[in-house]
Amino acid sequence: xxxxDLDAITRDRERIKKEYLAxxxxxxxxxxxxxxxxxxxxxxxxxxxxxxxxxxEFPLTEIFENRDYAGSDHFFFDVGAGNLLAFFTLPGxxxxxxxxxxxxxxxxxxxxxxxxxxxxxxxxxxxxxAYHLESKVSLYFPGPDGERLELLAxxxxxxxxxxxx
Numbered sequence: 001x002x003x004x005d006l007d008a009i010t011r012d013r014e015r016i017k018k019e020y021l022a023x024x025x026x027x028x029x030x031x032x033x034x035x036x037x038x039x040x041x042x043x044x045x046x047x048x049x050x051x052x053x054x055x056x057e058f059p060l061t062e063i064f065e066n067r068d069y070a071g072s073d074h075f076f077f078d079v080g081a082g083n084l085l086a087f088f089t090l091p092g093x094x095x096x097x098x099x100x101x102x103x104x105x106x107x108x109x110x111x112x113x114x115x116x117x118x119x120x121x122x123x124x125x126x127x128x129x130a131y132h133l134e135s136k137v138s139l140y141f142p143g144p145d146g147e148r149l150e151l152l153a154x155x156x157x158x159x160x161x162x163x164x165x
Contacts, residue, residue: 037076037084038108041095043145045073048087051144052077055127056120056151058085079110081156098146107140107148117153135160 022028042048045063052058058077066072066088073089085108100106112120114137121139124131131141137153137160157165 034081035083037086039086039088040105040108040143040147041098041145042073042075042087042089043095045075045087045089047144049075052085055123055129085110100148105147107150109138109150109152111152111154111156114153117151120151 049060053060058079061076061078061084063073063075066074069088069090071091073087075087077085079085117137117139121131124139124141129141131139133139139151141149141151143149152159154160157163
């Protein structure tokens with residue numbers, strides 16, 4: 001494994017911030033209205049629904065055939081604030097197990113209240129879902145197909161006490 005020069009990385013990060021990061025009051029308005037949906041793959045519709053609706057309590061909002069692949073399902077869960085988490089099934093394709101790859105999905109962080117975070121953590125415990133606790137407000141755990149998820153007890157726009165929006 002190559003040696004990493006952390007000081008050089010820190011200096012570069014500061015140069016990038018100086019070049020690209022405008023102060024809060026000077027940033028232009030985003031051209032986007034929000035995330036319509038993030039789409040992941042599902043190997044089993046019922047198992048995915050049981051996990052996301054049953055365990056995490058994200059209501060299933062719709063399911064229909066994917067227009068791009070005959071026989072494929074496209075289904076959606078409400079994750080609050082007008083945002084959706086979507087899944088595709090791609091029957092007949094051997095996609096292999098979930099893998100983190102450069103340019104691919106790393107994790108999906110979903111904000112919940114502290115009370116809901118405690119409640120869902122207890123549900124994960126009861127269901128035997130292993131998780132990693134980070135900074136007393138963040139739980140990382142795998143979804144039913146190995147996708148990495150995070151439940152974050154910080155408000156939207158904040159992360160570990162830092163305002164990010």
